[in-house]
Amino acid sequence: MVGTKGAETSSRLAESMLELIQRHGYSGTGLNAVVEHAGAPKGSLYFHFPQGKEELGERAVELAAARFGSLVTGSSTATAAVTATASAPATVGEVLGRVIDELAGMLEGSDFQLGCPVSVVTLEMGAESERLRGACADAFESWIAPVSELLVAHGRPRTVARALATAVVSMVEGAVIVSRAQRSTDPLRCAGQAIDVLLAAQGGEASE
Template sequence: MVGTKGAETSARLVESMLELIQRHGYAGTGLNAVVEHADAPKGSLYFHFPEGKEALGAKAVELAAARFGALVTDAAADLTPGESVRRVLEVLGGMLADSDYTLGCPVSVVTLEMGAHNDRLRKACADAFESWIAPLADLLVAHGRPRPAARRTATAVVSMVEGAVIVSRARRSTEPLRDAADLLAPLLDAGTPS
């Protein structure tokens, strides 16, 4: 029972860190705010994350990677690569609009803020991006693309999606995400068997 309660507290701390990074950035997220947001006992943070903010930040990036990875996997079911990317961009656009353009990609935020200063967080972000690139490359291979071309294309798609999210936030509009979908879908489906 204690293990379950401890796991729940740890999960709440990671979830809170993720949400606060999305809203305020990594640097703008203090540990006291995380503990308060998670409604966790003050001592629980260092009990679960003895290495402090860096360890908690890495876990938040892992959680974001897993959630986006699940979105990509779900979107790929029974769809062409272009349809899958269009579906992912529609979901991201909905999330941005629903948050009034306050939630960004925590992985890109942590990369931009800490990637040059903290190797642990940079690696967590690189692993997160890879967890999105690899399944898209696999989907492209399954639809007839050679592996090296599929990998390059998947990397470019993830890069474009990240940029479209940032521009959408700046403009407070989902139009950049729609533009990306309109450009990417036919490119990804070109030569794909029906």
């Protein structure tokens, strides 16, 4: 059983993998670099992640899913996320505005070096690794589901809410990529405006 110290080392390795994927991509992130970045003992990586880079990459994707999901829900656990979202007093526009602001701040604060690691891993490894593709699919679902529940809580029919939530997450993900390429948060802000229009056209103002 891994003790507290071991759990801390495992967590540092996953955090380092996540940050390095955001900066250099999955393929550009070597395991030696992860160990060095984490300040972990040599040999600790395969102790904690015996299946190597894919297992560590999967953990990093899960970490990213929880972290980005908390922008919507304020909770890092899927069950609590849906519950919190469904009962949240915030309007759809307020929640999505917060997400856009946080992502814009992340981009500007990192000089546009950090992006969404889930999209990075999907683009690089989705056709190469079923394990990583599945982890990325689960990550996207963990964001779509609470957004859908939020829309249901604000009066959208469930089938419509699901379609809108999928579109919203897809638009934001694409906007982050374009913002990094252009070194500007304008594409992300434009996506936010477009989402407002989309939600308004599908049953009420986004800001409600």
